[in-house]
Amino acid sequence: MLIDTHCHVQFHSYKNDMDEVIKRTLEKSVFMITVGTQSDTSRTGLEIAERYDGVWATIGLHPYHLHEQEFGDENETIHTRTEKFNPELFKKLAQHPKCVAIGEFGLDYFHMPPNVSRDEVIREQKETVRAQFDLASEMNLPVIIHCRDAYEDQLAIVEEYVRDGKLARRGVVHCFVGTQEIADRFFELGFYISFTGILTFPPRKKEIGEDGLSSLQRIAKNLPLERLLVETDAPYLTPVPHRGERNEPWMVEFVAEKIAGLKQIEVEEVSRVTTENAKKLFNI
Numbered sequence: 643m644l645i646d647t648h649c650h651v652q653f654h655s656y657k658n659d660m661d662e663v664i665k666r667t668l669e670k671s672v673f674m675i676t677v678g679t680q681s682d683t684s685r686t687g688l689e690i691a692e693r694y695d696g697v698w699a700t701i702g703l704h705p706y707h708l709h710e711q712e713f714g715d716e717n718e719t720i721h722t723r724t725e726k727f728n729p730e731l732f733k734k735l736a737q738h739p740k741c742v743a744i745g746e747f748g749l750d751y752f753h754m755p756p757n758v759s760r761d762e763v764i765r766e767q768k769e770t771v772r773a774q775f776d777l778a779s780e781m782n783l784p785v786i787i788h789c790r791d792a793y794e795d796q797l798a799i800v801e802e803y804v805r806d807g808k809l810a811r812r813g814v815v816h817c818f819v820g821t822q823e824i825a826d827r828f829f830e831l832g833f834y835i836s837f838t839g840i841l842t843f844p845p846r847k848k849e850i851g852e853d854g855l856s857s858l859q860r861i862a863k864n865l866p867l868e869r870l871l872v873e874t875d876a877p878y879l880t881p882v883p884h885r886g887e888r889n890e891p892w893m894v895e896f897v898a899e900k901i902a903g904l905k906q907i908e909v910e911e912v913s914r915v916t917t918e919n920a921k922k923l924f925n926i
């Protein structure tokens with residue numbers, strides 16, 4: 643059994659067959675947490691979770707939705723709709739019995755919207771992170787952090803909250819693509835690290851080491867299993883050997899298999915320990 647700790651089954655990619663995807667996943671003994679990215683996807687995620695045992699949801703406002711922007715993903719063109727964080731609305735959603743975390747949200751300096759100054763974008767992203775850290779602290783829920791090209795700034799805010807005795811339930815850094823040092827610093831703060839299908843991608847020539855691994859694979863190999871989670875981030879980041887297809891939550895098995903291969907342990911152990919980790923963190 644496995645838990646896909648981060649997918650988006652409420653997204654457009656599944657509009658014609660979402661229930662089949664969920665059933666297919668549950669039949670393979672894979673549970674899932676479907677993650678909200680703004681108020682509407684947070685609400686629909688909760689509605690789906692209500693209907694299934696083995697499905698939970700989270701609520702949050704992703705940095706992509708703070709400003710209007712358009713960028714290409716491997717599966718579709720993403721056109722974001724803007725939203726300002728509304729604390730009352732999200733607090734209400736957070737009280738739902740199947741809401742297991744606040745997220746995903748965080749700092750993302752990779753996708754910068756045009757026509758807005760970089761300083762202004764960063765200021766707004768940081769403000770929105772703080773608002774959701776406050777909500778998680780108040781509701782005593784863990785957080786799901788999305789972070790890209792901004793780990794230092796993200797760590798600074800996490801350190802400040804932890805020092806102030808907040809974020810008691812801590813959380814997870816999802817879709818980790820940082821360095822060993824960044825991972826260690828999140829561990830020291832009591833956070834989990836989560837890997838997606840990126841871990842299964844063949845290393846690019848320039849990053850391949852003497853051991854034949856990518857730097858991310860080497861980090862996954864070295865990190866303690868007791869602090870790792872597995873996820874798909876479906877519909878994005880489809881793992882090998884299904885590249886080119888739409889990602890589905892059951893494909894988290896390929897991420898678990900990859901970790902087992904890197905650590906040279908049985909996949910059953912990866913499944914058992916990461917499932918325990920997810921149950922503990924999300925209290926499910």
Ligand SMILES: [Zn+2]
Pocket residue numbers: 746788789816817
């Ligand atoms: Zn993300």
Ligand SMILES: [Zn+2]
Pocket residue numbers: 648649650677746875
């Ligand atoms: Zn996501």
